[in-house]
Amino acid sequence: MKFCKSIITTAIVLSACSLNIQAKVSEQDAKQLGTTLTPLGAEKAANKDGSIPAWTGGITQAPAGYTVGDHHPDPFAQDKVQFVITAANYQQYSEFLSPGQIALFKAYPETFKMPVYQSRRTASLPQFVYDATIKNATSAQLVSDGEGVENAIIGVPFPIPQNGLEAIWNHVLRYRGPGVARWGGQAGPTASGDYTMIGFDEQVMFLYSQQDMTSEKIAEDNIISMFKQEVTSPARLKGTALLVHETLDQVKQPRQAWTYNTGQRRVRKAPNIAFDAPGTASDGLRTTDDFDLFNGSPGRYNWTLVGKKELYIPYNSYALHAKGVSYDDILKPGHINPELTRYEKHRVWVVEANLKDNMRHIYQKRVFFIDEDSWQIAVADAYDARNELYRVNMTHAVNYYEVPTTWTTLDVYHDLNSRRYLALGLDNNEKMYDFDVKLDKGDFTPQALRRQGLR
Numbered sequence: 001m002k003f004c005k006s007i008i009t010t011a012i013v014l015s016a017c018s019l020n021i022q023a024k025v026s027e028q029d030a031k032q033l034g035t036t037l038t039p040l041g042a043e044k045a046a047n048k049d050g051s052i053p054a055w056t057g058g059i060t061q062a063p064a065g066y067t068v069g070d071h072h073p074d075p076f077a078q079d080k081v082q083f084v085i086t087a088a089n090y091q092q093y094s095e096f097l098s099p100g101q102i103a104l105f106k107a108y109p110e111t112f113k114m115p116v117y118q119s120r121r122t123a124s125l126p127q128f129v130y131d132a133t134i135k136n137a138t139s140a141q142l143v144s145d146g147e148g149v150e151n152a153i154i155g156v157p158f159p160i161p162q163n164g165l166e167a168i169w170n171h172v173l174r175y176r177g178p179g180v181a182r183w184g185g186q187a188g189p190t191a192s193g194d195y196t197m198i199g200f201d202e203q204v205m206f207l208y209s210q211q212d213m214t215s216e217k218i219a220e221d222n223i224i225s226m227f228k229q230e231v232t233s234p235a236r237l238k239g240t241a242l243l244v245h246e247t248l249d250q251v252k253q254p255r256q257a258w259t260y261n262t263g264q265r266r267v268r269k270a271p272n273i274a275f276d277a278p279g280t281a282s283d284g285l286r287t288t289d290d291f292d293l294f295n296g297s298p299g300r301y302n303w304t305l306v307g308k309k310e311l312y313i314p315y316n317s318y319a320l321h322a323k324g325v326s327y328d329d330i331l332k333p334g335h336i337n338p339e340l341t342r343y344e345k346h347r348v349w350v351v352e353a354n355l356k357d358n359m360r361h362i363y364q365k366r367v368f369f370i371d372e373d374s375w376q377i378a379v380a381d382a383y384d385a386r387n388e389l390y391r392v393n394m395t396h397a398v399n400y401y402e403v404p405t406t407w408t409t410l411d412v413y414h415d416l417n418s419r420r421y422l423a424l425g426l427d428n429n430e431k432m433y434d435f436d437v438k439l440d441k442g443d444f445t446p447q448a449l450r451r452q453g454l455r
Contacts, residue, residue: 025160030137033159039130040123041137041159042372043347047310051119051345055373058124062401071432072398074318076120085114085312085343096312096345098369100381100392103416108334119344120316122399123373123406128211129155129175139215142166147299148249149173153208153215156375164303164351167370168294173224174375177403179205181437184427185233188283191419193333197426198281199233205439208248224248226444229280230452237281238262243449244273250297258446267450275300276362285422286393286413287362293377293393293411294368300361301353308349311369313378315344317396321409325428336412336423341396347372348379363390371397374406391415403435 038044038055046054063075085093087109090102104112133155140152146165149157156174158166182202187195207213208224218224227244231237239262247253257273260266274296279286289296319340320330330336348369355364365383370376376397384390395408413422427433442448 024141025137025158025162027138029160030134033134033137034130037159038373039133039159040125040156040373040375041133041161047347052310052347053119053121055121055123058373058406059122059399059401059404060124066401068402068436069432069434071321071323071428072318072401074316074322075122076117076316076318079117081115081117083116085116087112093312096310098311098367098379098381098392100379100389100414101312103389104335104392104414107414107416107419111332111338112335113338114312114343115338115341116312116343116345117316119346121346121373122316123371124399124404125155125175126404129209131155133159142169144249144251145299146303147251147297148247150219150249151215153213153218154211161305161349164305164353165298167305167349167351168298168303168353168368170375171292171294171368171370171377173208175209176204176206176405176407177400177435178210179203179435179437179439181434181439182427183430183433184425185430186282186422186424187327187331187426188285188420188422189331189333191333193331195327195331196234197327198231198237200229200280201232202227202229203437203439203443204228205441205444218248222247222249222253226441228444228449231281240280241449241452242270242273242280243444243446245444246296250299255296258449260449260452267446276360279422282413282422282424283420285415285418285420286391286424290380290382290391290393290413291411291424292408293380293395294366298353300359301355301366304352304354306350306352306367308347308372310345311348311379312343313346313348313369313371314341314394314396315346315371315378316398317342317409318398320396321398321428323428323432327426327428330410330426330428331423334419335414335421336410346378371406376406376408389416400433400435 087105090105136152136157140157156170161167185199189195205226225246229242231240241260243258245256257270259270276287278284351368353366363382364385367381369379371378380393382391392414396410410425
């Protein structure tokens with residue numbers, strides 16, 4: 001196979017690299033981490049015109065007055081909108097927009113807009129995660145034809161990615177703390193704006209990210225995370241639950257999943273909770289592997305690392321995260337309220353996934369735009385079997401100061417065919433995420449799921 005030896009440069013657009021499973025980063029190249037590159041592999045320097053600043057460590061201290069358990073206050077509340085991209089002027093900025101974003105201007109010319117603010121590179125992580133990432137750089141490898149990873153732990157495995165599979169694994173394995181309890185919900189407004197809130201209680205145990213975890217132990221157990229979700233509303237769905245064990249080597253053992261049905265009062269194995277199966281109570285507006293914009297096995301696609309570019313992406317979305325904001329104020333016909341959004345110019349990795357000839361999925365092609373500072377997918381454009389744009393998905397991220405980590409506060413999935421969207425992560429009127437929650441593997445078994453359902 002062809003192999004692009006080094007794709008870390010100061011160029012904005014880089015040549016595509018195809019997969020070389022055996023490629024490793026040299027000790028010499030790895031020395032860029034923490035010097036010319038951030039510890040996660042982003043370009044530390046500002047861009048040429050200064051519209052993207054240099055990374056100086058991100059947010060390392062919470063704003064004055066913040067207390068753990070609060071909704072995270074906006075450290076940039078005084079920032080002013082620099083300009084607004086609309087259907088009338090988007091062509092002036094098209095080089096910094098994804099095809100999907102452009103499609104939203106065309107679909108909703110009167111209402112969709114992108115207010116652009118000063119770019120602030122706020123992504124930050126604990127020092128031990130940086131240290132682990134730097135170690136991973138020269139040891140991590142893809143296995144099982146790219147459906148697994150070995151010799152990596154805690155940090156992103158491939159801070160200097162050599163191909164598209166390495167880049168998408170960085171997103172899957174990025175650090176979000178050792179575990180979290182979340183409360184919130186989702187809504188899929190109709191074309192007129194009517195919606196029903198679906199409430200969720202969720203717990204996630206990130207085994208890969210435990211500070212005392214080793215690459216040998218994670219390889220032996222082959223489970224990188226455990227996820228449990230219970231539907232809390234409406235009444236007709238209340239008590240329905242989902243349990244997922246996500247694996248590190250998807251060939252050695254695929255994802256394991258179970259569901260609890262309140263009507264039958266029993267736990268069932270759910271092997272179809274993967275790929276393009278509809279997401280929980282999503283009205284078919286997202287697939288299972290759309291959750292977090294991509295999750296699970298990458299095995300149905302051929303992955304290409306197209307390069308890097310500058311893009312206007314949702315960032316520092318504290319207005320969408322603020323406590324007490326009415327969901328009616330967020331959820332509008334066609335798309336969320338643009339007055340509550342914040343877009344900034346950032347450098348992103350561009351990764352293209354094309355469906356393999358012998359595989360099936362409702363998405364023929366997917367293009368992911370991954371924030372270089374956090375490895376969070378910021379935008380994902382999905383194409384149907386006719387190679388026409390089908391869905392445009394975006395994550396609105398904030399820095400969770402108590403971890404710290406940059407992670408989404410709201411994921412929005414736009415279906416261009418139905419002219420509907422799904423907003424996932426609505427938590428403005430719920431208690432804030434708990435990253436200090438004490439979780440145990442015993443909480444994530446089918447037996448525990450049944451006991452929980454019977455309460």
